[in-house]
Amino acid sequence: MKGVVFNLLEGAVSRAFGDDMWDRLIDAAEVSGAYTSLGSYPDSDMEALVAAAGQDLELDRDQVLRWFGQNAIPLMADIYPDFFSAAPDARTFVEGINSQIHTEVRKLYPGAACPHFNMRSNSSGDLVMDYISTRRMCALAQGFVEGTAVWYGESVTFEHVTCTSHGAPHCTFAISWSSETLDKVKAA
Numbered sequence: 001m002k003g004v005v006f007n008l009l010e011g012a013v014s015r016a017f018g019d020d021m022w023d024r025l026i027d028a029a030e031v032s033g034a035y036t037s038l039g040s041y042p043d044s045d046m047e048a049l050v051a052a053a054g055q056d057l058e059l060d061r062d063q064v065l066r067w068f069g070q071n072a073i074p075l076m077a078d079i080y081p082d083f084f085s086a087a088p089d090a091r092t093f094v095e096g097i098n099s100q101i102h103t104e105v106r107k108l109y110p111g112a113a114c115p116h117f118n119m120r121s122n123s124s125g126d127l128v129m130d131y132i133s134t135r136r137m138c139a140l141a142q143g144f145v146e147g148t149a150v151w152y153g154e155s156v157t158f159e160h161v162t163c164t165s166h167g168a169p170h171c172t173f174a175i176s177w178s179s180e181t182l183d184k185v186k187a188a
Contacts, residue, residue: 008076069145
């Protein structure tokens with residue numbers, strides 16, 4: 001896993017709980033804690049940090065990953081403002097993950113093993129997204145989508161339809177944005 005993901009986790013933890021909390025997680029996870037954005041690190045380091053955070057905060061793995069995704073978005077917006085300014089709303093941003101964001105991530109961070117997302121609209125116009133990754137961090141993807149909605153001032157409903165943890169070949173999400181919220185945001 002690329003170091004930039006660890007940097008985002010460190011930033012989210014430090015912003016929410018202070019630098020001392022990050023140091024405690026590093027110690028509890030028994031990892032080096034020295035992550036450069038361009039470096040590559042074992043997935044096991046991330047899993048150890050997530051487990052340490054879960055123990056400290058009394059949350060399960062998916063709750064920690066979801067929290068991380070939600071809280072990483074403002075940091076990503078600060079680091080990569082062009083990703084966010086190029087999209088007028090959360091759905092457009094999410095729909096551009098493969099073609100725009102992950103393409104740029106692979107340029108900036110050679111060797112990045114980004115998850116892949118198959119996207120389509122269902123009959124009611126909701127976004128249906130398949131999450132395909134060997135890392136099984138679908139809760140992180142959910143948190144990123146939810147954090148993106150908050151960043152754009154929108155409300156999102158996120159349904160986890162199928163999951164690899166229940167034997168499915170990949171995770172599938174149904175995602176909808178509330179038009180009432182969008183109308184209120186546009187009127188403001």
